[in-house]
Amino acid sequence: MRRQILKTEDGSHTLYVPAIDEHYHSIHGARQESMHVFIEAGLNAHPGKELTIFEVGFGTGLNAFLTALESKRQQKKIAYYAIEKFPLREEEWKSLNTEKDTYNQESQLFTQLHNYQWEKLTNIDDKFQLQKIEGDLTDFSFQALPPIDLVYFDAFAPDKQPQLWSPEIFVAIFNHMAHGGILVTYSAKGAVRRTMQSAGFQMERIPGPPGKREMLRGRKP
Template sequence: MERKILKTEDGSHTLYVPDMDEHYHSIHGAKQESMHVFIDAGLNMHSGKNLTIFEVGFGTGLNAFLTAVESKRQQRNIKYYTIEKFPLQEQEWQKLNPEPASENEENKLFAQLHNCQWEKLNKINATFQLQKIEGDLTSFNFQALPQFDLVYFDAFAPDKQPKLWSPEIFAAIFAHMTKDGILVTYSAKGAVRRTMQSAGFQVERIPGPPGKREMLRGRKP
């Protein structure tokens, strides 16, 4: 898969896939999009002190990086599981800047997330553990993982990867979530909202990040 590195409006990097005409993050700001959608609307809306998070699409590692930073800052213990079908090569992620003007400690953390072993739960620091899974979400066995308190649904857009936004996948995720679990996604499409509702989620439209009017958040009652 050919990928090109682009700098977004907030100074952080994203990747562009020419064959799909798709960006990994918003060109209005990769970091600010991830903070808005996954940290502010997801992590910060869950009251749990100990959380199990599942991310659809490890991608550049930005969501995992920001969550690891927050886990230390908020002193919340997080086990973070993420599935990725097309992992980045080292020569790709080394060129990425997850934080504009990032500190050395943050650069080391970002590298640690990428360098740690796949298919194993790695202790990154005192509050954050990460397991990266190389695989296809459409055939993944969720029973291999603990139940999820929070889900970051960050697949490519529904019109680019429709199989990942299917009723079967949302139903499988819903069944593997804890009571009062939260799922957040940048998408606000009506079809996605209806699919989430059919799986059992209580869904709300909430303000989206810069450049996007709305996004979706679902809860498991």
């Protein structure tokens, strides 16, 4: 898949896929979107101090990177699983500036997340474990994972990858989530909300990141 590196409005980078006319993050700010949607509305909304997180779309590693930083800051113990069908090449992630505008220790963390072996649960530090899974969500077996407390649903938009926003996908995720679990996504489409609702989620619309009025958050009762 051919990808181009673009700078977003907050100075952080995203990737653009010309073949489907889609960006990996908001052009209004990749880092601030990730912080708003996944950290503030997801991680900070879950009261647990030990969490299993499942991310749909490892992508640039930005969500995992910010979550690892927060796990240490908040003293939350996190096992983080991320599925990705099209992993970045080394020359691509090394060109991203996600780590370059932070401290050197954080730069090393970003590099670690990308360098660690795929398909293996790895201890990043005493608070954060990561397993990157190369695969397709449409035929993924959740039985390989422990019960999920928090889902970062960060697939490409529903009109770009409709197969990943299907009722079957959300039912499979819902069934493998722990009670009280949370799913957050940048999408605010009515069709997505209704699909998640039919899968069993209690849904709410909440304020979106800069450049987007709303986003969705679902909870498993």
